[in-house]
Each structure stands twice: as C-alpha cells, then as structure tokens.
Amino acid sequence: MSDYSSPKGVFDIIPRESSPEGAWRETHLWQYVEEVMRKCAADYGFQEIRTPIFERTELFVRGVGESSDIVSKEMYTFEDKSGRSLTLRPEGTAPVIRAFLEKRLDQTPGMKKYFYIGPMFRYERPQAGRFRQFHQFGYEVIGDASPERDVEAIDFILEIYRRLGLKNLSVLINSVGDEKSRNDFRTALKEFLEPHLSQLSEDSQTRYQKNVLRILDSKDPNDQKLLQGAPSILEMLSPEAKAHFEKVKQGLTDLNIPFQIQPKLVRGLDYYNKTVFEITSGELGAQNSVGGGGRYDGLLKSLGGPDLPAVGFATGLERLIQTMLAEQVPLPKRPHPLIFLVPLGEKAKEACLKIVFNLRHAQIPAEIDLQSKKVGNALQLAQEMGATYALVIGDNELASGEVKIKELSTREEQLIKLSELAQFLKKVGGNE
Ligand code: HAM
DSSP states (O other), rough: OGGGGGOOOOOOBBBSSGGGGGGBBBBBHHHHHHHHHHHHHHHTEEEEOOSSSEEEEEHHHTOOOOOOOOHHHHHHEEETOOOOOOEESSSHHHHHHHHHHTTTTTGSSSSOOOEEEEEEEEEOOOOTTTTEEEEHHHHHHOOOHHHHHHHHHHHHHHHHHHHHOOSSEEEEEEEEOHHHHHHHHHHHHHHHHGGGGGOOOHHHHHHHOGGGGGGGGGOOOOHHHHTTTTTOGGOOOOHHHHHHHHHHHHHHHTTTOOOOOOTTTTOOTTEEEEEEEEETTTTTTTEEEEEEEETTTTHHTTTOOOOOOOOEEEEHHHHHHHHHHHHOOOOOOOOOOOEEEOOOOHHHHHHHHHHHHHHHHTOOEEOOOOOSSSSHHHHHHHTTTTTEEEEEEEEHHHHHEEEEEEEEOOOOOEEEEEEGGGHHHHHHHHTT
C-alpha cells in the first residue's frame, strides 16, 4: 500500500472522514465554502476566470520575483517532452495577469474584476496549515488605482469570513509605498542592519543581499530583536503613497473594520506596492495567515503590458475551513436522502425500485436498500446516511396502498397514501 500512498503535503477531499481530525477535508464543507465565495463574488461584481494549472516558468520568475522564497525555493518546475520549462502555479495573480494581457481583456467592455478558485502548488515544508498542494480563492481588480478598491478588497475577504461565521480575526495593514519609497527604505534598512550583519540568521544574511525587506518578517526571535529600532517604511512614504494609505485607513474606519497597522508587514511576493494586508486567525498556529493581498500597480507593465494599476487578495481554503471547525461555526448538513426505502421481499423490491427512480426523476433525493437481510440493519444504514425519512414496504403496504413514513430524528410515524408520497416529500423537502 505504502508504495502507492499520496505524496507528502497533499491530501484527498472525500465525502466522509473516519476521524474527527480529518473533518475539514470533507467534500460538503468545501462545496459549501465555495458556494458562499461564488455568491459573495457575484454580490461584489466579480466574474470567474480559470487559468491553466501550469504556466511557463518565466511568468513566475518575472511576476512573483526571482528573490522571493516562492521562486527561489518552492516552485514545482519541470521540463516537458520538448524541453520547455513549466511550473505548477504557486499562486494565481501572475496567471490572471498573463491571461488578461494575452487575451487583451483590457479591450473588453465593463469592469475588470476577476475571481478564481483552485489548487496552487508550493514545495514548502509541510506542517499544520501548510501544504504542497493547497487551494485558494482569490480575486484581482485591474485598471483602478483608487484607494477605495483596496478597502473593497479587505471588506470582500472579511465578508466571506463573516458569511462563514468566523469571528476571531485580525486585520493587519501596511503600505510598502511606491518604487522610490521602497528604494529609500531599502537603503535605510541596510544601513541600520549592517553593523549586526554577522548576528543575523543565515536566511536573513542571504536576504540582506537579495531582498532586504524580507528580513522584516523573519520568524527568528534574534533577528526580530536586532530589528528593534529599525527605520519604518511608513516614515519614508512619498506624499502620494502616504495620501493613498490615509484614504485606505479612513475607508476601513468608515466601514467599522478594526485594523492594526503593522509597519513590518511586507508579504512574500515581490510585486506589491502601496497597500498590503493580511488577515490572521487566533485559532491557527504558526501558519496563522488565512488570507492576504495588496496593490501591485507595476506588475502588468513588468510583464510587458500597459501600465495599469491592480489590487487583489487570496485566501487559503484549508486554513479557512480548519478555522471554521475550530470556532465551531454553524455548518451545513452533509448531503443526505430525503427518503430511504426498505423493501421486504421481491415484489416490494420491484415496486420500491420504481418509486425510487420516479422520486429521483422528480428531483427528490431518494435511496433504496437492496442488500440488508434485516429491517434493523437497513434502518441503521438510513440513520448513518442522515436520511430524513424511512419507509418500510412489504406486501401488506402494497395491497393497502397505505404506508407509515417514519421521521428518523423524532421516530414519529405518519400514515400516508403511497400514491401521494412524492407530493408529501415535495412539501416537507422544501423545509430541509
Ligand atoms: P499568499 O499570501 O502567498 O498570497 O497566499 C494567500 C493565502 O494562501 C495565505 O494567506 C494562506 O491562507 C494560503 N496559503 C499560502 N501558502 C499555503 C500553503 N503552503 N498551504 C496552505 N495554504 C497556503 C498570494 O498567493 C497572492 N497571489 C495573493 C494576491 C492576490 N495578492 C494580490 N492578488
């Protein structure tokens, strides 16, 4: 068996898990969360975009940034049979922008607001809340530089969490400024850290050379100690970037969204400018970021397109569903038959099969037992499947045309005419 087991860091989404720890992988929860997300997207004016799972490697090198951890360490890159270098998408933003440019979506009418749901791939060390194949819901708004669109992004991601019943969340925001603010800040941070260079962790020493901003979110406690008193990017914002950030903060305040300003928040992808944000959950451990995003005004141009601003976010479905379970939010029932038929004997089986197919054709979820030797076992199966009603039919019932329908949760029985079964179920099914 072990030779065929799934690779490290991936998982199956299955109808039913045998242990409670696996409950977050149950299909109906994923379907429910995705449905809420799709409805939310429609309410905010977003349309779905589906891009391929793999892209040319250069797209991510250029788009996400050569010095980012994602590109330098975490990509699933392979050569296809003609020797092209391809990469399983580690994130959704660069592919959406690639599709936007390639398909000339700037020439299409209407607002450019796109959302996506799907798997992403990163070769990270698996741990709680961190996988090698994980799923994101994300969105991108292209062509609008207004700070109100940044506020919209934060409100949208929070609205999804609100609709799903999450409570214990923090909104962290920062501005990484424009190109000039970032360059000034890089120089200032390098100057500040230079005397302590040899005391920094090995990772941060590499980052000092390649991407000094990333030292700010080092998890190493000693690095964080050395960073005390470091300059803040917020002090170096250009007047325009500063005014933009002020409007974002004002917009969040107007919407009664509490937030914390986190001057060290830089995020792991290199395309950001101005607003960046992250939503964290107190229910998750070290990997506590449920979602994050920000503005990336320079990405389209750097990928060879027009100089259009953009903003977006992504949220991880695994962490989201795990947080929902940890917070014990109300969850939907798993799919179940409205009626479970138990035939007694061959004649009844024939009649029940007819009934069950007719019910299904009338869009009533119905199941039939074909195997149990004892009524008790059949009824237990009906219970396990979460059936709302059970109906035992034998020769007597067929002869009289009257049946006792049993509500499994209350054990109450009602006498109804067999010919009126579909009508009865249609009526009660509406309340499910
Ligand atoms: P990101 O912060 O890299 O941003 O990922 C967004 C979310 O994906 C995280 O907050 C987390 O919930 C989830 N996630 C990331 N890596 C893993 C993993 N290995 N296992 C499980 N969940 C994970 C982006 O990807 C940007 N493209 C977001 C964006 C869109 N920015 C602008 N537009």
